Amino acid sequence: MVSIPFPVVRPLKPVGIWGWLTTIDHKKIGVLYGTTAFILFLTGGVEALLIRLQLAIPNNTLVAPEVYNQLFTMHGTTMIFLAIMPLGAAFFNFVIPLQIGARDVAFPRLNAFSFWTFLAGAIILKMSWVLGGAPNAGWFGYAPITGKIFNLGHGIDFWIVGLQVLGVASLAAAFNFIVTIVNMRAPGMTLMRMPIFTWMTLITSILLVLAFPVITVALIELMFDRTFGTVFFVTSGGGDPLLWQHLFWVFGHPEVYILILPAMGIISEIIPTFSRKPIFGYNVVVLSGVIIGFLGWMVWSHHMFTVGLGPIANSIFAITTMLIAIPTGVKIFNWIATLWKGSIDLKSPMLYSIGFIVLFVIGGLSGTMHSSAASDAQQQDTYFIVAHIHYVLFGGSLFAIFAGIHYWFPKVTGRLMNELSGRISFLLLFVGMNITFFPMHFLGLDGMPRRTYTYSSEMGWDLWNLVATLGVFFIIAAVLLFLHNVTRSWRKGEKADSDPWDGRTLEWSIPSPVPEYNFVEIPIVKSRDDFWEKKRSGDTSEIELNLREPTGDIHLPQPSYWPAFASLGMLIGGFGLVYLLDSMLGLLAAVVGGMIIMISIYAWSFEPVNDPDVSGHH
Amino acid sequence: MGCTPDHPQSTFNVAGPVAESQLTLFYWILAAAVFVFVIVTAILFWAVFRYRRKVDDKDPEQIHGNTKLEIAWTILPAIILVFVAIPTVITIFDNANSPCTYEEGCLEVTVEAAQWFWNFTYKDPSNPDLEVMTSNEMRIPVDEVVNIKLTSRDVLHSFWIPNIAGKLDIVPNHVNTMWIQSDIEGEFYAQCAEFCGIAHALMSFRVYADSREEFNEWMKLQATEASIPAEPLALEGKKLFEGEKQCYACHKVMGTKARSNVGPDLTHVASRTQLAAGILDNTQDNLRKWLEDPESIKPGNKMARQATVYTDETKKLNDPEISALVAYLQTLK
The missing domain is CATH 2.60.40.420 (Cupredoxins -  blue copper proteins)
Incomplete structure (x- = not known):
């Protein structure tokens, strides 16, 4: 018997709120990620709404200039770090172990720690609104305006610490999923038999592990500038603002693929299922995902075409950027080829997926347009770019996330979402998205710069700004209808059986909702789309086995207090770092937070995976 | 619809060779993009409507791929991109290298950007004795190359006269250079295009392209000291x-x-x-x-x-x- 250094009784079968706080079940953590991120997505939406209302008419005074700058900073930061990334993580959590035939992720407690740390980072960032002002230098935080000389308040400090804490969460999750996917696949599931979503999750996790350290370094340097008086980015001290830009975009461009590859993975699951055909060109789709992930490291300076790097750098980065269009195009062609001669069922997940393709093609093509550095000199930092990123991240990532929610909802809840409601909200979202963002192309070409809180009527930007703002109301209607559909279906939706879509991958071979142990018997995989092949082979004995109650004990890890407790240390310590120079209280909080983290990790390390006194659990 | 050359900062209303080359390139790539978009969405929608599931649909044939097709749709976009890349690189170099530097006898204006105004210092080989420094209004001689040196006093800014040339950022501790030229006399709007703080939206200036004679007159006036008022x-x-x-x-x-x-x-x-x-x-x-x-x-x-x-x-x-x-x-x- 192992002696436990801190005699805290391990939670065995906690219920209610404790059940959620101590859970290490990947499915519950997936639900926590999903609901938290969706709420944060709504806050980012409110920030966007205020931006659009301010710009609806020229010389508007609804939002003060300083608040406007905070709004666009928080909108970008929220949507990228607190909404799209964690919504992706929600899918990783829920789906990956089921798709690869595992009972959980490789490190279940680390997984819980990822979620709670993400929540701590989100709280730190969002609390800035009520603690003296949100960050105001844009989600890209370009030096030197983030320095103390130009930015005295704590907004930037909240931004730095918040992103660092979120980085810890992302890194922990990324390592977890790499190890899970590499080590925990069911017997017979070779790498080239993995579902595409699993592949894209693997690539995304590798990108995360490599990209986050870069921004971590940049943020530490900035923090040192602001807290300890170093001059990495302080221009009056000889610092170089371009150092920040390079570091930020060496992280920032792979980050774009961190946001879009999971979306491509989701689409690559839905299109084959609702076409009743295997993905066309599996090897090529996987390979182009790998190539996109790799090339994503060679294009960062296309965010810096107007910085003055010179014609040689601009030409090289223009060409590498154009190269990325090739594997991206290949993916799109393969999706269309999957549809070709299929048996296409236009249920809401499929509608969102087709919407994704159309919108992502527009965003991809406008992206290719800015890859031409010379022409981009007119588009850089205008609304044309705002249009582009929203076609990629809203039309792309978010549409795929909506598709994925409709698709896996029955697996999560055991109930189907209302189909009519789903179709109407798709239509509203598609129309609203285009009304809001397409006119921004015109505004940009008409010379409207980004990040400006006002404009004069003589510029001729009134009409399209008003149209863009009106489109937002379609988006709001779509999201409200979607929310209603989710909450209602969760309680009263039509019951779903284990395989409502005639699915192809392993998650559809087990009951809905999924039992805690996932699989009664770990399946033995004999082919790609193994479940589909088994269904069609006529021999369903293996499938039926997994729909029965288990006969013996199933070994599962137990809940734990320590992950959430370690994250609480992150939260307290994070606030301490923000106020480090202000008072002893700041220093104290930082020290206390650090100690909580150390104690928790120590206790966690000595906590046995299973309490030896307890047996028989599933 | 979106092309509104009558608007003061429209990138479609080009007044000089730099903006013109950028617009030509834009149209060229736009044509390629629209071409690709129309083809891809046409095939997509055709596939979706043609192959919709019927009530008693049997499983379709399980096609796993086709190597020839994969090669084709890898190479075709690559070919289109070659036709985009070549004019891109040519234009990048054309716009980077001034056709007539200060040493070769053309005007040079040093721009200093600050939160939230502009200073312009003139060095004109045609008016070697005149020292001119002015703020918030730039005058240039029409049909002549003007070399621009960009410096910042505080944070990042960006120098942008949409009718005349695409933007170049102004980076503290760096000196960026570009060249501009207007072939039309008249007034042009310019605006800072890199976020520079609370009044970023209000950091603009006007550019006036005048005949050489008017420009010389203006230079002379700007070089004189202020007179003492009589009133x-x-x-x-x-x-x-x-x-x-x-x-x-x-x-x-x-x-x-x-x-x-x-x-x-x-x-x-x-x-x-x-x-x-x-x-x-x-x-x-x-x-x-x-x-x-x-x-x-x-x-x-x-x-x-x-x-x-x-x-x-x-x-x-x-x-x-x-x-x-x-x-x-x-x-x-």
Whole structure:
């Protein structure tokens, strides 16, 4: 018997709120990620709404200039770090172990720690609104305006610490999923038999592990500038603002693929299922995902075409950027080829997926347009770019996330979402998205710069700004209808059986909702789309086995207090770092937070995976 | 629909070779993009409608791929991209290398950007004796190459005259260079295009392309010192400016005691068309409004936040003082 250094009784079968706080079940953590991120997505939406209302008419005074700058900073930061990334993580959590035939992720407690740390980072960032002002230098935080000389308040400090804490969460999750996917696949599931979503999750996790350290370094340097008086980015001290830009975009461009590859993975699951055909060109789709992930490291300076790097750098980065269009195009062609001669069922997940393709093609093509550095000199930092990123991240990532929610909802809840409601909200979202963002192309070409809180009527930007703002109301209607559909279906939706879509991958071979142990018997995989092949082979004995109650004990890890407790240390310590120079209280909080983290990790390390006194659990 | 060349910052209303090359490139890539979009969405929609599931649909044939097709749709986009890449690289180099440098006899303007105004310093080989520095209004000779050197006093800014040339960022501790040229005489709008703080939206200026003769005249005028006003009210304003209201502590009026460069140069402020970096027409009313409450017009500006006449209630400008200052500033032609 192992002696436990801190005699805290391990939670065995906690219920209610404790059940959620101590859970290490990947499915519950997936639900926590999903609901938290969706709420944060709504806050980012409110920030966007205020931006659009301010710009609806020229010389508007609804939002003060300083608040406007905070709004666009928080909108970008929220949507990228607190909404799209964690919504992706929600899918990783829920789906990956089921798709690869595992009972959980490789490190279940680390997984819980990822979620709670993400929540701590989100709280730190969002609390800035009520603690003296949100960050105001844009989600890209370009030096030197983030320095103390130009930015005295704590907004930037909240931004730095918040992103660092979120980085810890992302890194922990990324390592977890790499190890899970590499080590925990069911017997017979070779790498080239993995579902595409699993592949894209693997690539995304590798990108995360490599990209986050870069921004971590940049943020530490900035923090040192602001807290300890170093001059990495302080221009009056000889610092170089371009150092920040390079570091930020060496992280920032792979980050774009961190946001879009999971979306491509989701689409690559839905299109084959609702076409009743295997993905066309599996090897090529996987390979182009790998190539996109790799090339994503060679294009960062296309965010810096107007910085003055010179014609040689601009030409090289223009060409590498154009190269990325090739594997991206290949993916799109393969999706269309999957549809070709299929048996296409236009249920809401499929509608969102087709919407994704159309919108992502527009965003991809406008992206290719800015890859031409010379022409981009007119588009850089205008609304044309705002249009582009929203076609990629809203039309792309978010549409795929909506598709994925409709698709896996029955697996999560055991109930189907209302189909009519789903179709109407798709239509509203598609129309609203285009009304809001397409006119921004015109505004940009008409010379409207980004990040400006006002404009004069003589510029001729009134009409399209008003149209863009009106489109937002379609988006709001779509999201409200979607929310209603989710909450209602969760309680009263039509019951779903284990395989409502005639699915192809392993998650559809087990009951809905999924039992805690996932699989009664770990399946033995004999082919790609193994479940589909088994269904069609006529021999369903293996499938039926997994729909029965288990006969013996199933070994599962137990809940734990320590992950959430370690994250609480992150939260307290994070606030301490923000106020480090202000008072002893700041220093104290930082020290206390650090100690909580150390104690928790120590206790966690000595906590046995299973309490030896307890047996028989599933 | 989106192409509205009559709007002042439209990138479709090109006035010079740089913007023109950028627009030509834009049209070329736009054509390729529209071509690809139409084909891809046409095939997509055709596939979706043609192959919709019927009630008693059997499983379709399980096609796993086709190597020839994969090769085809890898190579075809690559070919299109070659036709985009070649003009791109040519234009990048054309726009980077000035066809006529200062050493070769063309005008050079050094731009200094600051939160939130602009200074322009002229070095003209055709007027080698004239030293000209001005703020918030740029004049260039038509049909001539103008070399631009970009410097920043504080944070990032970006130099952008949409009708004349795409933008180039202004980076502290770096000197970026570009060249511009206008083939049309007239007025052009310019605006800072890199986020630079609270009043980023209000950091503009105007560019006037004049004939060479007009430009030379303007250079001469700008190089002269300010004259002493004759009118008593204006004289009173000058006294306030150089005295108890301490305007001289931040502004420059050549030929007077005011020599600071913290704020914009005001030597010939009355000769300019705009006030406060391209955001107000230069009228008596607007000048008065600006002096009454600069914070309400351009939030965050240094004058409103730091000048004692705005920070110290006891030193506040009263109406007669504002009238005197307006009268003085209006003589600075």
